[in-house]
Amino acid sequence: MSDDLHTLVGAYALDALAPSEEVRFEDHLATCAACRQELDELLATVARLGEAVAMPPPPEMRLRLMEAVRRTPQERPLVASMRPKGWRRQAPLLLAAAAVLAVVASLGAFVVERERLEEVQAAQSTLSSVLTAPDAQDATAELDGGRVRVVSSLALDQAVVLMADMPSPGAGKSYELWSIGDDGPVSEGVLPASDPGSADMHLIDELDAAGALALTVEPEGGSPTGKPTTNPVVSVDLTST
Amino acid sequence: MVEPIPLRPSDASGQPPPSLDELLESTALGDEQAFGRLYDQLSSAVHGLARRVIRDPARAEEITQEVFLQLWQTAHRFDSNRGSARTWVMTLTHRRAVDVVRRDQSSSDREDRYDWTGGPDVDVVAEAVTTRFEHEQVRRCIGSLTDLQREAVTLAYYGGYTYAEVASLLDANLPTVKTRMRDGLIRLRDCMGVTR
Known part of the structure; x- marks a missing residue:
């Protein structure tokens, strides 16, 4: 049977299999290193057949395409742009970045309509600068199986808050995020209700030397007084790593 | 006027020009200029193959653009290993072209479309610029x-036929066609000295 499957490698390289056989062959490929090696060689071979019939496209295509490229976001630009910056040292931050990406991907970042694109790109560039800042600090707190992770940079005065698997704040309630500095808590915004098991991220643009971030449970829509009405369910100290 | 041919191509910085692999990696980082160079080096190959499989010139141009836009978006998926x-x-490109042909046309249309004269497709290549x-x-x-x-390989690759269609076109049985595709490609690989 597996022998039989293996002989499909030629037809597969030629894109000549029916969809159902393609799936079967790909399952087989996953477990067969020799088949992958053979397939890679046969793909390189058929690529030569393709190049042998080369024909230049009309010259105006280049201009059209470059126009389109300017308007078209790429998949996962964040990871790509961070790769060259000493990723070994920053591996833990890259994990944080991966969590952000999960969020961004769930927003469908690369299919966002054009108006939202600049917004998303600006957020990504802030994220990426915080996550790769030389003085970046990384702190995590847990809450009933949920995790709150804060990456902050004093030099940039910015922080990225990543939340995953957070328990529901309860019916008619919301989480509100606070930065806590010398003048007491300042609201950093109410977190939108999220599905269980999902991840969220939040950017804080001006930390103003806050020493901690805290989450409280408030009435839906946020504290009516502008100050926390309950004790924090979780807080993250920003003054030490 | 005869331009002098440089012994080794180089850009202004005296560095050797980036390889296609490097251009693709830069493209993945959002480098539009690298993408433009990638286009300059590969557009004839992509367009030629799309044109050959799809036949319809307008559709082939469309697919060529789609392939390059896909490259721009997904360049990071390239795995040089x-x-x-x-x-x-x-x-x-081939995948995309074949999908288009299978979606756009019933197989009977394609049978009519295919040029059977003189046994398929040694001539295809001969026709094309082969300098x-x-x-x-x-x-x-x-x-x-x-x-x-030869017929099994070229019908599938240039014609976009499935191997079942190839078997029926050639009046051969399925296992035979399957095997000929594989051993045909292996022979081509060895003849061209392809490693990867």
Whole structure:
């Protein structure tokens, strides 16, 4: 049977299999290193057949395409742009970045309509600068199986808050995020209700030397007084790593 | 006027020009200029293959643009451990072209469309511009296949037929066609000295 499957490698390289056989062959490929090696060689071979019939496209295509490229976001630009910056040292931050990406991907970042694109790109560039800042600090707190992770940079005065698997704040309630500095808590915004098991991220643009971030449970829509009405369910100290 | 031919191509910085693999990696980082150079080097190959499989010139141009836009968006998926950038791009192109042909046309249309004269497709390559050594080599290697190998490989690759369709077109049984596709490609691989 597996022998039989293996002989499909030629037809597969030629894109000549029916969809159902393609799936079967790909399952087989996953477990067969020799088949992958053979397939890679046969793909390189058929690529030569393709190049042998080369024909230049009309010259105006280049201009059209470059126009389109300017308007078209790429998949996962964040990871790509961070790769060259000493990723070994920053591996833990890259994990944080991966969590952000999960969020961004769930927003469908690369299919966002054009108006939202600049917004998303600006957020990504802030994220990426915080996550790769030389003085970046990384702190995590847990809450009933949920995790709150804060990456902050004093030099940039910015922080990225990543939340995953957070328990529901309860019916008619919301989480509100606070930065806590010398003048007491300042609201950093109410977190939108999220599905269980999902991840969220939040950017804080001006930390103003806050020493901690805290989450409280408030009435839906946020504290009516502008100050926390309950004790924090979780807080993250920003003054030490 | 005769331009002097540089012994080794180089750009203004005196560095050797980036390889296709490097251009693709820069493209993944959002480098539009690298993408433009990638286009300059691969657009003829992509367009030629799309044109050959799809036949309809307007549709082939459309697919060429789609393939390059897909490259722009997904360049980070390129895995140089699996093969060259060139192979990856041609693989994407063929896949896309074949999908289009199978969606757009019933197989009976395609049967009519296919040029059967003189046995398929040694001539396809001969027709195309074959000044480059590699193309000459491809033509010679295709010529070294048995008739059944050659027909099975070229009907599938240039015609976009499934191997079941190829079997019925050639009036051969399925296992035979399957096997000829594989051993035909292996012979081509060895003839062209392809590693990966």
